Amino acid sequence: MTTVVCVDVGSTYTKAAKIDLDGARLIRRAEVPTTSATDVLHGLDAAVAAVGGGDELRVCSSAGGGLRLAVSGYEALVTAEAGHRVGLSAGAQVVHVAAGPMSGPGLTRLRAARPDVLLLVGGTDGGDGEVLLHNARRLAAARIRLPVVLAGNADVRDEALAVLTARGVPVTPAANVLPRIGVLDPLPARAAIRDVFLRHVIGGKRLSRGRRFASLVRAATPDAVLAGVEALADRTGFGILVVDVGGATTDVYSALVPDPESETGPRRDVAGTLWRARTVEGDLGVAAGADGTRAAAVAEKLPEPGDDRDLAATAAVVALRRHARGRPGLCDVRLLLGSGGVLRHGGGERVLGAVLSDVAGGWAPPDRARTVIDEQYVLAAAGLLSADHPAVAGELLSNSIRYEM
Numbered sequence: 001m002t003t004v005v006c007v008d009v010g011s012t013y014t015k016a017a018k019i020d021l022d023g024a025r026l027i028r029r030a031e032v033p034t035t036s037a038t039d040v041l042h043g044l045d046a047a048v049a050a051v052g053g054g055d056e057l058r059v060c061s062s063a064g065g066g067l068r069l070a071v072s073g074y075e076a077l078v079t080a081e082a083g084h085r086v087g088l089s090a091g092a093q094v095v096h097v098a099a100g101p102m103s104g105p106g107l108t109r110l111r112a113a114r115p116d117v118l119l120l121v122g123g124t125d126g127g128d129g130e131v132l133l134h135n136a137r138r139l140a141a142a143r144i145r146l147p148v149v150l151a152g153n154a155d156v157r158d159e160a161l162a163v164l165t166a167r168g169v170p171v172t173p174a175a176n177v178l179p180r181i182g183v184l185d186p187l188p189a190r191a192a193i194r195d196v197f198l199r200h201v202i203g204g205k206r207l208s209r210g211r212r213f214a215s216l217v218r219a220a221t222p223d224a225v226l227a228g229v230e231a232l233a234d235r236t237g238f239g240i241l242v243v244d245v246g247g248a249t250t251d252v253y254s255a256l257v258p259d260p261e262s263e264t265g266p267r268r269d270v271a272g273t274l275w276r277a278r279t280v281e282g283d284l285g286v287a288a289g290a291d292g293t294r295a296a297a298v299a300e301k302l303p304e305p306g307d308d309r310d311l312a313a314t315a316a317v318v319a320l321r322r323h324a325r326g327r328p329g330l331c332d333v334r335l336l337l338g339s340g341g342v343l344r345h346g347g348g349e350r351v352l353g354a355v356l357s358d359v360a361g362g363w364a365p366p367d368r369a370r371t372v373i374d375e376q377y378v379l380a381a382a383g384l385l386s387a388d389h390p391a392v393a394g395e396l397l398s399n400s401i402r403y404e405m
Helices: 040-050 079-089 104-112 130-141 157-166 187-204 212-216 221-236 260-264 290-299 308-324 341-356 379-386 390-400
Strands: 003-009 013-020 025-033 056-061 067-073 092-099 117-120 148-150 171-173 217-220 240-245 250-255 276-281 335-339 370-373
Touching: 003 040, 003 221, 003 379, 013 040, 013 379, 025 040, 025 390, 040 056, 040 212, 056 212, 056 221, 056 379, 067 079, 067 187, 079 092, 079 117, 079 187, 079 276, 092 104, 117 130, 117 187, 130 157, 148 157, 148 187, 157 171, 171 187, 187 212, 187 217, 212 217, 217 221, 217 379, 221 240, 221 250, 221 276, 221 335, 221 379, 221 390, 240 308, 240 341, 250 308, 276 308, 290 308, 308 341, 335 341, 341 370, 379 390
Parallel strands: 003 056, 056 217, 067 092, 067 117, 117 148, 148 171, 240 335, 335 370
Antiparallel strands: 003 013, 013 025, 240 250, 250 276
């Protein structure tokens, strides 16, 4: 039997799952407090030991706040919005979005947002390239050492790349996120953001003293979970909505069946449509994010949350409202999947019930969705396996999440 241990190092807890690759089954899982105050490897090694170790180790992480991303684009409603959507799907918390030529005050706001990575976009291929070049020059002149993913107009990409690298700015080029109006191409930029996260961000958060932790991490946790959600959607063939309530953040994932009219017809979105999307709400949680959840309840005119289950329900409702804005098709979702410690420990019915009964949030909740809890917390593990072992990932999800319709 060949085994792999998949570990998610979260802000509050470190979760390990030991998987039998031959039988595509979960053997054992364990959960220990994340040891951010000392060295996250202490908690990671304890979690691995608790499941008995394995032949291989795969790790994702959202410790230390995960990945903070800024986006700069050409026009607010088109390329900047397209970049924003790509950033949200890449496992990032988008902390700053700007459009148009950068100015001095704009650079000040960018620095104040404290991003880990900047996604620099602008213009469709063959379109206007001046804003992208202007912004590249401003960043270079400002000597910002922030890692940049350059994913704008292909006609001026090389020139912008040369401007930035000449001043020592670390740059990773990628294909344009919006090559044509209405055509969103997120995968190359997502891959580049993931690469930058692994090379520049993990080690820079000082979560561990040596290089071992950075060498183990393969993805930001939301990116791994999205890969698991995509694997589940591929296996089921119907629309899926996932809400994951954590201590510091609440993440929402949707994998929908594409609507051809929304892609090519008169309802086409000029910034493109992500049929598989993710949003992370860095102000919503049940532990470190509890104050943000209470503040959001006031802003959204929701009852003041009391215990952890109330906090989780409020965080889920607010996160779904934000995720749903501008996204068609959520009312047709057939599976609403809940994840997170509060949901796994008895709060699932209250949290998902609050989501489905939210008729005052400006979106139409699914009316035919089956609710299921990811009791074994296998979405992240499946995502970590999906690239190299897609069949195992799909079978693991089928064996662990009972979603039969």
